[in-house]
Amino acid sequence: MLKMSHLAKVYRTEVVETYALRDLSLNVREGEFVAVTGPSGSGKTTFLNVTGLLETPSSGQYLLDGEDVSQLGDDARSRIRNEKIGFIFQAFNLIPDLNVFDNIDVPLRYRRMAGSERKKRIGEALERVGLSARARHYPAELSGGQQQRVAIARALAGSPRLLLADEPTGNLDTQMARGVMELLEGIHRDGATIVMVTHDPELAVRAQRNVHIIDGQVVDLSEEPRFHGVHPAHAQTAA
Amino acid sequence: MHIRPILSAMRRNKVGAFLIALQMALTLAILCNSLFIIEQRLTLMARASGVDEDNVFVLTNQWVGTPDDLNARIATDLAGIRSLPGVVDAYPSNSYPLRGGGWSDGVMLADHQVHPNTHTTLYFADEHALNTLGVKLLAGRNFSPDEIGSRAENSLGHPPVVIVTKALADKMFPDGSALGKTIYVEDGPTTITGIVEKLQTPWVSNSFGEKFPENSMLEPYHYMVSGYHYVVRAQPGQLDAVMKQVQKKLLEINRARVMVKVMTYAEVRAEAYRNYRGLAIILGVVCTSLLAVTAFGIVGLTSFWVTQRRRQIGVRRALGATRRAILFYFQTENVIIAAAGAAVGVALAVGLNLWMVTSFEMLRIGPAYVLVGAVAVMLLGQLAVLWPALRAASIPPALATRAA
Numbered sequence: 001m002l003k004m005s006h007l008a009k010v011y012r013t014e015v016v017e018t019y020a021l022r023d024l025s026l027n028v029r030e031g032e033f034v035a036v037t038g039p040s041g042s043g044k045t046t047f048l049n050v051t052g053l054l055e056t057p058s059s060g061q062y063l064l065d066g067e068d069v070s071q072l073g074d075d076a077r078s079r080i081r082n083e084k085i086g087f088i089f090q091a092f093n094l095i096p097d098l099n100v101f102d103n104i105d106v107p108l109r110y111r112r113m114a115g116s117e118r119k120k121r122i123g124e125a126l127e128r129v130g131l132s133a134r135a136r137h138y139p140a141e142l143s144g145g146q147q148q149r150v151a152i153a154r155a156l157a158g159s160p161r162l163l164l165a166d167e168p169t170g171n172l173d174t175q176m177a178r179g180v181m182e183l184l185e186g187i188h189r190d191g192a193t194i195v196m197v198t199h200d201p202e203l204a205v206r207a208q209r210n211v212h213i214i215d216g217q218v219v220d221l222s223e224e225p226r227f228h229g230v231h232p233a234h235a236q237t238a239a
Numbered sequence: 240m241h242i243r244p245i246l247s248a249m250r251r252n253k254v255g256a257f258l259i260a261l262q263m264a265l266t267l268a269i270l271c272n273s274l275f276i277i278e279q280r281l282t283l284m285a286r287a288s289g290v291d292e293d294n295v296f297v298l299t300n301q302w303v304g305t306p307d308d309l310n311a312r313i314a315t316d317l318a319g320i321r322s323l324p325g326v327v328d329a330y331p332s333n334s335y336p337l338r339g340g341g342w343s344d345g346v347m348l349a350d351h352q353v354h355p356n357t358h359t360t361l362y363f364a365d366e367h368a369l370n371t372l373g374v375k376l377l378a379g380r381n382f383s384p385d386e387i388g389s390r391a392e393n394s395l396g397h398p399p400v401v402i403v404t405k406a407l408a409d410k411m412f413p414d415g416s417a418l419g420k421t422i423y424v425e426d427g428p429t430t431i432t433g434i435v436e437k438l439q440t441p442w443v444s445n446s447f448g449e450k451f452p453e454n455s456m457l458e459p460y461h462y463m464v465s466g467y468h469y470v471v472r473a474q475p476g477q478l479d480a481v482m483k484q485v486q487k488k489l490l491e492i493n494r495a496r497v498m499v500k501v502m503t504y505a506e507v508r509a510e511a512y513r514n515y516r517g518l519a520i521i522l523g524v525v526c527t528s529l530l531a532v533t534a535f536g537i538v539g540l541t542s543f544w545v546t547q548r549r550r551q552i553g554v555r556r557a558l559g560a561t562r563r564a565i566l567f568y569f570q571t572e573n574v575i576i577a578a579a580g581a582a583v584g585v586a587l588a589v590g591l592n593l594w595m596v597t598s599f600e601m602l603r604i605g606p607a608y609v610l611v612g613a614v615a616v617m618l619l620g621q622l623a624v625l626w627p628a629l630r631a632a633s634i635p636p637a638l639a640t641r642a643a
Binding site: 045048049052054055074075078079081082083087089093095096097098099102105106107109110111138154166 | 241248251252551554555556557561562564635636637639641
C-alpha cells in the first residue's frame with residue numbers, strides 16, 4: 001500500500017541544510033493501522049506531509065498504491081491527495097464559513113463527482129460518524145469532538161485508500177478523544193489503512209504497529225500486528 | 240461549479256462583498272454615463288465645418304481709430320492679399336464658422352410673421368467667399384460683384400439675394416424648392432440665389448448654436464466697421480508661408496492697424512471645442528481614477544480575504560484543490576460580486592441618465608453603453624483579483640498541518 005525507501009527531506013537556506021527526514025524506509029500494508037510517534041521536532045509532521053503528498057521528498061522513493069509518487073507535479077499530487085488520501089487534522093481544519101454538509105462536500109467537488117453521488121456519500125459519511133442531524137450546522141455550532149467527527153466524515157466520504165491522521169485527539173478532552181479513537185478503530189475494522197501521527201503513547205498502543213521517529217529516522221519498528229477485530233482482508237494479510 | 244458554497248461563504252462575510260459590489264455599481268453608473276457624454280462630445284467635435292480647414296486661416300484686423308475710408312482700405316487689402324503667391328482667395332467678414340461669436344436672426348416665410356420658422360447665422364460675404372471657404376455650391380449661383388453692398392455697424396440689412404446652406408434651405412422648404420424662393424430675414428424679403436452644401440454656425444459648443452448647427456446664410460456685404468476678419472485660403476501645403484506673407488503685406492499696405500489674431504483653422508477648431516475637449520479629458524480622468532480606485536479596492540479586499548483564509552486555502556489544497564482550482568475560486572467569487580454590482584450598476588446608470596435627461600436635456604443612454612460598462616467593470620474585477628488570487632494559489636498544502 002505504502003512503500004518508502006531511503007526518503008530524505010532537506011530544508012535548505014543559503015547557509016544551512018536541515019534534514020527533517022533522513023534515510024527513512026517504511027512499508028505499510030493495506031488495512032494496517034500504524035501509529036507514528038516521536039518527540040517534538042523529530043520529523044513526524046514532515047513525515048506526514050511527505051506521506052500525504054503535501055510536500056515532495058528531497059530524495060528516495062515513495063510508492064503509494066504501487067505508483068511512484070516521489071516527484072510528481074503539483075496537479076498530479078493534488079489529484080492523488082483528493083482521490084486516494086483522507087486527512088484528519090489535529091485542529092479539525094473545517095472551513096468555518098461552510099456548514100457540515102458543504103465541508104464534507106469540499107473534496108468531492110474537487111473530484112468533479114456528480115451531485116447525486118456526492119449527496120449520497122455525504123449522507124453515508126455523516127451517518128457513519130453519527131452526525132446526520134447536524135448537516136446544516138456550522139462548525140462553530142459544534143463541540144470539538146463533533147467537529148473532529150465531521151473532519152473524519154470528510155475524510156471518509158471520498159473512500160480513500162489511505163487515512164492520514166495528525167494528532168486526531170490532540171485538541172480534545174479525554175471523553176471526546178476516546179469517542180474519536182473508537183471511531184477510528186471502527187473505520188480500521190472496516191478495512192481502512194490508517195497512518196496516525198501522535199506523541200501520545202496511550203493512543204499509539206491502540207494501533208496495530210508503532211513506528212518511532214527520532215531526528216527524521218525510523219529507529220524502532222514493532223512488526224507485531226495488533227488487530228482491532230476480525231476482517232477478512234486483515235486475516236488474509238496477517239496470514 | 241462551486242457557486243453555491245461560494246455564495247454560502249459570502250453570506251457569512253456580507254459586508255466586504257456588499258461594499259465592493261456597491262463600489263462596482265457606482266463605478267459602472269458613472270462610467271457608462273461619462274463614456275456616453277465623452278462619446279457625444281467627440282462626435283460633436285468631429286463634425287465638419289464645411290470649410291477647407293487644412294488651407295484656410297483667419298486674420299482679425301482692427302484699424303486704429305475709426306477710419307472713414309473703410310471701403311477703400313478693405314479693397315486695397317484684399318487686392319494685396321489676393322496678389323500674393325500661394326493665396327487662392329480671400330474675403331472679409333463679420334464672422335466665420337466655429338468662431339464662437341457672430342450674428343444670427345430669425346428666418347420667416349412671410350412678412351411680419353410672429354414666430355420665425357427657424358434661426359440662421361448671418362455671414363457677410365462677397366463673390367470670393369465660396370472659393371475662399373472651399374464650400375460646394377449645390378444649386379443656383381454665386382454672388383456677382385455688383386451685388387456686394389456695404390453694411391454699417393448696427394444697421395439692418397436688406398440684401399436682395401442670399402446664399403443659404405442646404406440645412407437651412409431644407410428647413411424652410413422641405414420639398415427641396417428653396418432656390419429662387421423669397422424668405423424674410425432682418426425684417427425684409429430676400430431671394431435665395433444659391434444653396435451650398437455645408438457651413439456651420441460660429442456657435443458649435445453651446446446650447447444656442449446646437450439648435451441650428453448648420454443653418455447659415457451668406458449676405459452680400461462688406462462690413463464697414465474698424466474691426467472685422469479676413470478669411471484667406473492658401474494653396475495646399477503653403478498655409479504657414481502665406482500666413483506670414485499676408486501679415487507682412489498688410490503692414491506694408493497700412494501700418495495703422497492691429498492684427499489681433501491670426502489663426503489657422505486647426506487653432507480655430509481647437510478654441511471652439513476647448514470646453515468639450517476639457518470636459519472629455521476631465522471625465523476621462525475621473526473614469527480612469529474611479530476604475531483605479533475600484534481596482535485597488537478589489538485588490539485590497541481580496542488580499543485581505545486571502546490573508547484571512549490562508550489556512551483554509553491550505554486545507555483546500557490538502558483536500559485536493561489544484562492551484563488552478565484556488566485561482567478559479569477567487570475569480571468565481573469576484574464574478575459573483577461583480578455581477579451583483581453590475582446588475583445594480585445598470586439600474587443606477589439608467590437612473591442617473593434619466594435624471595440628466597430631465598435636468599440637462601441630455602440624450603437617453605444607449606443599451607450598448609450600459610452593456611460595455613458592465614463588461615468593463617466585470618473585466619476590471621477579474622483583472623484586479625488576479626494578483627491576490629495567484630498569491631492564494633501559491634499557498635502550499637502543507638500549511639494545513641502547521642499549528643494554528
